[in-house]
Amino acid sequence: MSSAENTETLLSVRNLVVNFRQEDGEKFNAIKGVSFDIPKNRTVALVGESGSGKSVTSMAIMQLLPPNNTEISPDSQILFEGKNLLGLSASELRKMRGKDIAMIFQEPMSSLNPVFTVGDQVAETLMLHAGLGRRAAAKRAVELLFEVGLPNPSEKAKAYPHQLSGGQQQRVMIAMAIACEPKLLIADEPTTALDVTIQKQILQLIAELQKKHGMSVLFLLMIWAWSVSLLMMWW
Amino acid sequence: MNAIVEAVPGLKIEPASKSLWALGWQRLKRNKVGFIALWVVVAYLLIAVGGWLNIVASNWAEEVAVPYAPPSWITKGKDEQLPAKTATVVEAQPIVTMLPSEDPLAQELEAAQKNTAKYADNSPAKLETMPFGADLRGRGVIEKTIKGTSTSIFVGIFGAVLALSIGTTLGAVSGYFGGKVDDFFTWFYSIFTSVPDMLLLLSFAAVSGRGISTIIMVMALTSWTGTYRLVRAEYMKLKNREYVQAADAIGASHYRRMFVHILPNISHLLLVQFSLMTVALIKYEAILSFLGFGVGVRQVSLGSMLAETPAELVQGFWWQMLAVTIAMSVLVTAFSLLVDALRDALDPKVK
Amino acid sequence: MLAYITRRVLQMIPTIFGVMLLVFILFSVVGGDPSLILGGKHLTEDVLNNIRTQLGLDKSLPEQFLIFVKQVLTLDFGTSWSTQQPVSQMIASRVGPSLTLTGALLAVSLLISIPLAALVAYFRGGVTDRIVTIACTVAMSISALVYIVVGQYFLAYELAWFPVRGWGDSLFTNLMVYVPLPLLMGLMVSIGPDIRFYRSFFIEEMNNDYVRTARAKGLSESKIMLKHVLRNAMIPVVTNVMMALPFLMMGALILESFFGIPGMGNEVLLAVNKSDFPVIKAVTIYIAIATMIFNLLADLVYKLIDPRVQLK
Numbered sequence: 001m002s003s004a005e006n007t008e009t010l011l012s013v014r015n016l017v018v019n020f021r022q023e024d025g026e027k028f029n030a031i032k033g034v035s036f037d038i039p040k041n042r043t044v045a046l047v048g049e050s051g052s053g054k055s056v057t058s059m060a061i062m063q064l065l066p067p068n069n070t071e072i073s074p075d076s077q078i079l080f081e082g083k084n085l086l087g088l089s090a091s092e093l094r095k096m097r098g099k100d101i102a103m104i105f106q107e108p109m110s111s112l113n114p115v116f117t118v119g120d121q122v123a124e125t126l127m128l129h130a131g132l133g134r135r136a137a138a139k140r141a142v143e144l145l146f147e148v149g150l151p152n153p154s155e156k157a158k159a160y161p162h163q164l165s166g167g168q169q170q171r172v173m174i175a176m177a178i179a180c181e182p183k184l185l186i187a188d189e190p191t192t193a194l195d196v197t198i199q200k201q202i203l204q205l206i207a208e209l210q211k212k213h214g215m216s217v218l219f220l221l222m223i224w225a226w227s228v229s230l231l232m233m234w235w
Numbered sequence: 236m237n238a239i240v241e242a243v244p245g246l247k248i249e250p251a252s253k254s255l256w257a258l259g260w261q262r263l264k265r266n267k268v269g270f271i272a273l274w275v276v277v278a279y280l281l282i283a284v285g286g287w288l289n290i291v292a293s294n295w296a297e298e299v300a301v302p303y304a305p306p307s308w309i310t311k312g313k314d315e316q317l318p319a320k321t322a323t324v325v326e327a328q329p330i331v332t333m334l335p336s337e338d339p340l341a342q343e344l345e346a347a348q349k350n351t352a353k354y355a356d357n358s359p360a361k362l363e364t365m366p367f368g369a370d371l372r373g374r375g376v377i378e379k380t381i382k383g384t385s386t387s388i389f390v391g392i393f394g395a396v397l398a399l400s401i402g403t404t405l406g407a408v409s410g411y412f413g414g415k416v417d418d419f420f421t422w423f424y425s426i427f428t429s430v431p432d433m434l435l436l437l438s439f440a441a442v443s444g445r446g447i448s449t450i451i452m453v454m455a456l457t458s459w460t461g462t463y464r465l466v467r468a469e470y471m472k473l474k475n476r477e478y479v480q481a482a483d484a485i486g487a488s489h490y491r492r493m494f495v496h497i498l499p500n501i502s503h504l505l506l507v508q509f510s511l512m513t514v515a516l517i518k519y520e521a522i523l524s525f526l527g528f529g530v531g532v533r534q535v536s537l538g539s540m541l542a543e544t545p546a547e548l549v550q551g552f553w554w555q556m557l558a559v560t561i562a563m564s565v566l567v568t569a570f571s572l573l574v575d576a577l578r579d580a581l582d583p584k585v586k
Numbered sequence: 587m588l589a590y591i592t593r594r595v596l597q598m599i600p601t602i603f604g605v606m607l608l609v610f611i612l613f614s615v616v617g618g619d620p621s622l623i624l625g626g627k628h629l630t631e632d633v634l635n636n637i638r639t640q641l642g643l644d645k646s647l648p649e650q651f652l653i654f655v656k657q658v659l660t661l662d663f664g665t666s667w668s669t670q671q672p673v674s675q676m677i678a679s680r681v682g683p684s685l686t687l688t689g690a691l692l693a694v695s696l697l698i699s700i701p702l703a704a705l706v707a708y709f710r711g712g713v714t715d716r717i718v719t720i721a722c723t724v725a726m727s728i729s730a731l732v733y734i735v736v737g738q739y740f741l742a743y744e745l746a747w748f749p750v751r752g753w754g755d756s757l758f759t760n761l762m763v764y765v766p767l768p769l770l771m772g773l774m775v776s777i778g779p780d781i782r783f784y785r786s787f788f789i790e791e792m793n794n795d796y797v798r799t800a801r802a803k804g805l806s807e808s809k810i811m812l813k814h815v816l817r818n819a820m821i822p823v824v825t826n827v828m829m830a831l832p833f834l835m836m837g838a839l840i841l842e843s844f845f846g847i848p849g850m851g852n853e854v855l856l857a858v859n860k861s862d863f864p865v866i867k868a869v870t871i872y873i874a875i876a877t878m879i880f881n882l883l884a885d886l887v888y889k890l891i892d893p894r895v896q897l898k
Contacts, residue, residue: 064801068711097804110795114894115817125803160893176803268720426604429874431833434854438609438870441858442616521729522840526855541731548739560732567727572720 010216011038011061011080011184017073018053018060027071030056038184038216043207045219054220058186061085061218062103063093080184099129102177106189108169112161118172119145119157122179129180144175149205167198174205181213188220255503255581262580269576275569279388286385295378295535300362300369303552306376307364368554370543379535380558384566386536390451391517397455398516399509402462407493409463410470420463427460436519440528450529454516462508469501503581510574514567521563537563591882598878605874606658610651613863654867663868668860673868676853683753683760684849687841688834690765691772692827698773699780700823706781707788708811718781725778733774734844742767751846768841783826787819794818821892828884832877 018031031053038044048054059065061078063085078085080101085093105111113121122144123137132140138157145153148171161169170190177185187206191199210217263269285291338344362369367376409420427435439453473479474497482496517537523529524538537559544556645653657663663673706718742750748767754760791797792815800810839851846852850869857865889895 062802064798094804094806097802099804103802105795105799107795111799113796113800113814113818115821115892116814124805128804162894173799176799422600422604425601426608426874429601429605429877430870431873431877433839433851434870434873437854437858438612438866441861441863441866442612518729521731525731526840526843528858537729538731541729541735545735545739548735549743556732556735560728564724564728564732567729568724571723571727575723 008040009037009079010040011078011218013037013057013061014077014079015073016057016060016076016078018056018065018076019071019073021069021071031060038218040183040216041210041214043210043217043219045221047221047223050222055188058103058188058218058220061186062097062101063088064103095129098125098177098182099180100182101184101186102180102182103186103188104170104173104177104190107193108166108173109161111173112169114161117158117160118164118169122157122172122176125176125179140179141175144179145172148172148175148178148209149201150175166194167202170194170198170202171205174202174209178209178213178215182215184216184218185210186218186220189222190219192222259503259577259581263576266576266580268572269580272569272572272576275565276573279384279566279569282381283385283388286382287389291381295374295382296533298361298373299375300365300373302369302371302373303547303550304361304363304365304369304373305552306368306554307366367558368552370540370555371547376555376558379540379555380562383535383537383540383559384562386447386530386534387517387520387538387563388566390447390454390520390530390536391513394451394454394458394516394520395509395512397451398458398512399462399505401455402459402508403466403498403505405459406463406466407470407498410467411474411489411493411497413471417467420467424460424463427457432457432519433522436523437528440523445528446531447534450520450523454519454523458512458516461512462505465504465508466501469504470497473497473500507574507578507581510570510577514570514574517563517567517570591886594882594885598875598882601878602871602875605871606655607651609867609870610654613867614647614650614654658871663864666857666862666865668857668862668865673864676865677850677868677872680848680850680853682849683847684842684851685834686757686760687765687768687772687847687849688838690761691769691776691838692830692834694769695773695776695780696827699777700784703781703784704788704811704816704819707785707792708807710785710789710792719785722778722782725774726782730771730775730840734771734840737767737771737774738844741770751844753847764845764847768838768845768847772838772841784819784823787822788815791815791818821888824891825884825888828880828887831884832873832880 014035016031016034017029020028020030022028034053034057036044036046046054046057056065060072065072072086076086080096085096088096112118119138119141122141123132123134126132126137126140127134130137130140142153142157145157150156150168150171156164156168161172164172173190185206190206191202194202206217209215263273282291361373365375365377367380369375370379405420405423409417430438435457436453439456440450443449443453470493474492479492479496482492487496520529520536521538521541524536525542527542529538530536540555540559544559547553547555661674665671666673666676669676706715709715738750742748749764753764792811796814797810800814805814839855841847842849842852843855853865854869856862857869
């Protein structure tokens, strides 16, 4: 998907090359030179078979790859609103994560911390990036849970992840992700682990939120046909 | 096979995928620490076998040296350092002597002196120093250490084999048949696990007395529970696997299915379990022998040697302690590192 | 909850019965006839018979077993064969010192090993991690006996920093004067395995997906470790500690014996040495019951701290 005519580019990936250092000293070339742009306010779908490197690419954008054995070529560039993410310090990156760029993952059950309530986990993002106090954050968390379509949000906020269904857990993840109004949402196969009937609901939810909050979305998908149906939903 | 390869150009024969053991061996070789540990353990095992068969250190009980003879590498130094002091002669006070007629023992002493020649001691003079010193009774520390290590390893291995056999048999039967059989053996298991290890060991030891065979039995009877739990869980998991059902379909008996089909699939777990238990039992044997409940009085083990050390240290004789500490620490360290490496190498899930 | 507890208590009964059976078989069947030991030097037929009657050994085995069961239920194990004191009294007086030592040891070792394990897990894979793991393995391999003998010799005998052995009257004296050296020895023995054990919990938790999510939210590494990972890793740690509690009452057998601490462990050793069966039997039964109760408590605590657990 190349950038459209007059829209500004939010994220620009240029010649991303990622190598992994392995146990026996061998280098594994995971990404061999990927380039793409994500315009503002648009949805981009990255489609590939499992093992093709979609997740690695998205983790590279967020700089979430294990630092010990990851090597990103110095020729690669990841430009977010003009700034090269690969050159930022750790603390600068932390400020962007969850605030400017947010990510949701494939397995919502294991991606949520089992010993904290879902309300607490959403509130944590708010307290970290939006500087809200405990009570304000908790209140806002309930509002977010309502926005993502959880029934009885004030009660559900006190629930633990394992008490919710897969679809509900993924809604919680989405709530966590959009809490601080990020400019880019990366969704790594968000519906693959869910029931077929729920999948469509989640995709529609993300579509609505994208329009409402004016953010870009990078979808990572396995099946080409889905991206077609996504396009049909968006247009 | 070769004919087919030639007939179809470009056809490559892929090597058969390696078995778990071959793969494990490869991974073990790559783990430097584990590999070294393996050879250290093998060295110890060779010494142990030598000890059992009395090829080496068979003369450990001979009291060839002076009590508490120091190691030779110490005295050499001392000789060079201390100059001989000249002794000052003090004028001795005359001792009042008794006349033979007054001495009540005079007659017996005379008889004894006449017979001295008959009782002449023809044994060679006792050694003043030994390569690593000697203990209270003049027995060489090196020989004792070798024999003691051999005994401890013997006890550890045989105890572990026995415990493994008991645990595996009971666990297999429990896991495979389930139902009332399982309930019974689980009840049995819970009895043994309600009592802390040391207490159980001591209770058994209290009624059994000392000796190598006793201690092997006692340790086996108290350590089978870990293996039982592991094997039972595995059998419960594996009995419904397809290859077992297939065996059933071809008419294999329960016994065959349990021991010919399922058992080989957990053998790597059993190896790790066996090694873990051997280390633990070597440590336990030391403690038991130290407390006086282990090997018999005429036998020597690392524990029994350690039992002599508190008294020795107070008198300033440290060589036996050093020898035992080194021998035992190196053995247990190497064994533990080997077990860690084995675990990593044989676990099919780890990469 | 109450139904669960009741069910568990009912399940304990056959096990306790089994332990009694085991103890009985060990000491009354395998252990042989103690009358010869108790008879002392001047053994006559009459003395032997007298002892047998006193101990109830002239009755049939099943009868003896019933008497034993009654003893357990009334918590009266008769008198010790060596000290002639009532066994229950002896045990009661010994629990205090054991708990003082092992309680202090548990507290100190947790305070040291958990933070160290977390630290080592944080730097996992690196050279530090491997060095610490090997150091722990070596520390574990040196027999407890060596630590104690050498420690007692150098620190108490030579340097006189601590008393060689003994026990005081007040809790304060004990903790300040008599506990430190045995505690130090106990620490040296247990710290190696503890760090390795707890480290594995931390590492397992750190590999979970929720850590990745926390990072994606922008949390700092230390916050992730101290809030998210720690809270999860505490679950197996606490369960583990709870299961180790019954062993506390046994006292650290060897430590007590070496340092002359009048605790349960020392008592058991003395009893085994003198073939004082009533004491050994009583201690075994008490500790078995305590172990089962603590296991139940451990499960209840587990339910409290892990929201996912449902007691069946």
